[in-house]
Amino acid sequence: MGFFSRKKKTPPPKTTAPRFTVPTRLSYNIANLQGIGRREQQEDSFGFSNVTDVMKIREKGLLAIAADGMGGMQGGKLASDTAVACIRNEFEHFDYEASLCAQLASSVNLASETVFNMLGGMGGSTLVACIFYDDSLYWASVGDSYLFLLRGGKLYRLNRMHTVLNDEYLSSALRGDVTTFEGKEVSEAAALTKFLGMEYLENFDFTRRPMPVYSGDTFLLCSDGVGGVLSEECIFECMSRTDSNSVCEELEKNVIAENRQFQDNYTALVIKCEK
Amino acid sequence: MAITECGNGHVYDTDQYAACPYCNGGRNIIDFSGGNQGGDVGKTVIPGNMAPPAAQPPVNPQFGMSNTQAVNYAVNANEPSKTVAPEAYRKNLEDKNKTVAVFKQQHNLDPVVGWFVCIEGPEKGCDYHMWAKINTIGRSEKNDICIKKDMTVSKENHARIAYDPKHNNFQLIPGESTNNIYVNDEPVYVPTRLSAYDVVELGSSKMVFVPFCSDRFKWSDVENTEK
Numbered sequence: 087m088g089f090f091s092r093k094k095k096t097p098p099p100k101t102t103a104p105r106f107t108v109p110t111r112l113s114y115n116i117a118n119l120q121g122i123g124r125r126e127q128q129e130d131s132f133g134f135s136n137v138t139d140v141m142k143i144r145e146k147g148l149l150a151i152a153a154d155g156m157g158g159m160q161g162g163k164l165a166s167d168t169a170v171a172c173i174r175n176e177f178e179h180f181d182y183e184a185s186l187c188a189q190l191a192s193s194v195n196l197a198s199e200t201v202f203n204m205l206g207g208m209g210g211s212t213l214v215a216c217i218f219y220d221d222s223l224y225w226a227s228v229g230d231s232y233l234f235l236l237r238g239g240k241l242y243r244l245n246r247m248h249t250v251l252n253d254e255y256l257s258s259a260l261r262g263d264v265t266t267f268e269g270k271e272v273s274e275a276a277a278l279t280k281f282l283g284m285e286y287l288e289n290f291d292f293t294r295r296p297m298p299v300y301s302g303d304t305f306l307l308c309s310d311g312v313g314g315v316l317s318e319e320c321i322f323e324c325m326s327r328t329d330s331n332s333v334c335e336e337l338e339k340n341v342i343a344e345n346r347q348f349q350d351n352y353t354a355l356v357i358k359c360e361k
Numbered sequence: 362m363a364i365t366e367c368g369n370g371h372v373y374d375t376d377q378y379a380a381c382p383y384c385n386g387g388r389n390i391i392d393f394s395g396g397n398q399g400g401d402v403g404k405t406v407i408p409g410n411m412a413p414p415a416a417q418p419p420v421n422p423q424f425g426m427s428n429t430q431a432v433n434y435a436v437n438a439n440e441p442s443k444t445v446a447p448e449a450y451r452k453n454l455e456d457k458n459k460t461v462a463v464f465k466q467q468h469n470l471d472p473v474v475g476w477f478v479c480i481e482g483p484e485k486g487c488d489y490h491m492w493a494k495i496n497t498i499g500r501s502e503k504n505d506i507c508i509k510k511d512m513t514v515s516k517e518n519h520a521r522i523a524y525d526p527k528h529n530n531f532q533l534i535p536g537e538s539t540n541n542i543y544v545n546d547e548p549v550y551v552p553t554r555l556s557a558y559d560v561v562e563l564g565s566s567k568m569v570f571v572p573f574c575s576d577r578f579k580w581s582d583v584e585n586t587e588k
Contacts, residue, residue: 118372120383133370163495164523167534168552174370175550200551204532
């Protein structure tokens, strides 16, 4: 007895479930919204892949992209269209044995090169791209588009903006003097320091390891016509709706209610994850 | 609700729309009228040092900086949340827009910039005009390039041909079609630059691309010599 006594192991309870069960995966309730605002033309582009095919989502994942073209004239639309088409095309040929993070990043680089070859750096596009695969999120972001996550009643912004202001703040933070930054005048604060279609696109943001996605998460990809117009409180309210379509409707209602004199093109993609 | 994904990855309700509302120039049902339509303020732009060299054609004075525009910029400066360009770049952008306006004003029409000639298919021997913009290709007459008799061509937005007056070149942009598009027997999935006498295969039709605007001719050159 004592140390050497062992409890008799109880045999594991017999499972009654069938042998081949597919683990329950998240399903995605998605919707999109696009409007021209007060601009003469639509320069935003967006796109999903595999939305209507549940099996394909399970095999290859769900892709969502929002891109905000810039540069005026037809260049903006061409750039954002190209960016979306290029990444959707690359996504079709992803190798699921290799790292999806690296493949997403290299497809963003390829898209940037394609846009650069087309416009010679005179136009470009911002980009935020998400891949939902195996209950995980992979994302990449260039420029000043927005990626929001609503989880557990809290709103998170997952990406940062690549603007002159942010970069200057970062460099002064690295020097360790954030306090002197307060109240500093930054010229061209909102101008973009990174965008698709620039000659050397480097150090953009993408996930190095997948981020777990849970049931109840809501993701919002949007251009600055939505994210820069509505307050975070307002976006929170909108995203709290239970259905992705009503999230879009609510967002559009609020953008119109803002009635900005120079309302930019607005584009939003909503993905609600459900069990 | 019947949710469908179009060839470009847009999602829409087929009970509400016959074709994808986002592919054909964007949904435009919201009336934002009442304000100044012509503002370029707040466009997403790049910093000044990335701005292209300013080699702009002469600008018609009637399109010069008006008071309203000046006011607009003032308004904008008070809105720090907006994506704005540096002054130099904004001016540059503005010039670009003016050039187009002048162009259209003086000609009062969209001039031809190139053609397609059908060499194989139901409309063999026909030609199609391209204008100085993004031309849509499809079977219905709404399209700029209408291939009526070829039933394998999508009704709307089978593909598009963009003419870029700035660089004087042409791009073929695949549209919503589920059939492949080929240029010189190579499949095309992303926008592709076209050169003279490229053979573009759309559905069962083969088209030869003949540019009018090329290295040897530009409408803006005529513009400049007239002045």
